[in-house]
Amino acid sequence: MDVRPNVVPVVGVLVGLCCLGFALVNVVFEVTGHFDRGRYAEYSSAFSVLNWLVVVLKVAGAAVALLSVARRPWPVPAAVVTVSLWGAFATLAGYALGSVAEAVGMAVGLTGTVDGIDLAGIVYVLFFLLVAAGFGVLAVSYSRRHGTRRRLAVLGVLGGPVLLGLVLVAVPALLAAVGLMPSP
Template sequence: MTGLLVALCCGGFAVVNVIFEVTGRFDGGPYAAYASGLLVMNWLVVVLKLVGAGAALSSIAGRPAILPPAVLGVVLWSAFALLSLYVLGAVGQAFGMALGLMGSAGQITLAGVGYVLFFTLMAVGFGALAISYSRRFEIRKGLIALGVLGGPVALGLILLAAPMLLTALGVMPAA
């Protein structure tokens, strides 16, 4: 059940990015100069979210997935670590706002709290899938550590390198 819910959440959240593109959300306004680059980044994010959905579904499949068990184990732990880090950052930001260190407590909205709760549930879901999968397929601790440490670093590098490449190719403005 957890795997299905996590996959549905990943797929549903990917639809948000598709809607951004279908509606031309970034074609005008303050992001208009970045529209072409945001198009590429939006589709990259859609692919990453669909990979998350595929990993969640693969982790509950009765037979080994397309990926070797060790690779899928690393992917699951990566997703768990990445989402957990994202939630910790959002909660830290909220505490900073509540304490008046950045922004103000009035900027904390019900929608924002719901967003963080959604990602918290996603992190918990991927954590449960990662633990269960690791136990079933006896994923080694070194591979778990690779996922926990490597996933957020790899995604950070992708999300830094992609805009830099798009800027170098002239798809996005330099500033």
């Protein structure tokens, strides 16, 4: 992947803004009490915990995207930025590709129905594919510019989805253990 160096800072800023904008959606959920009503209202405390955790991850993603294109050095080691970039790329790419696979399954009748595919869902998946691609560009560019070891990329690619798994499995299990969510 050969990206012109002057394009990479623009990608970094755009990815950072996407992460911050998407974090803002979660903040609006909290400010408006979005989780306080509906069929899961009794679990609003648990959803709030998960929601704020997601805000932290999105803001961290924005910080990593911006750090990767910063002109002056920051006190964050290159290894941390490298692992974080590759982790964000792998996590978002896996999520988006999983969503595409689910849509294909719906389209061919393996799961759900084709009626479950709408324009909003398509735009949502395209958004994640674009942000994943942006993190991929940033990861490749940063790794090349800083001459980081390939094992850091591997650690990020393997560690990012593990972090997502912790958010989606371990945190809800912990919330269930303390009584904020029902046990599975």
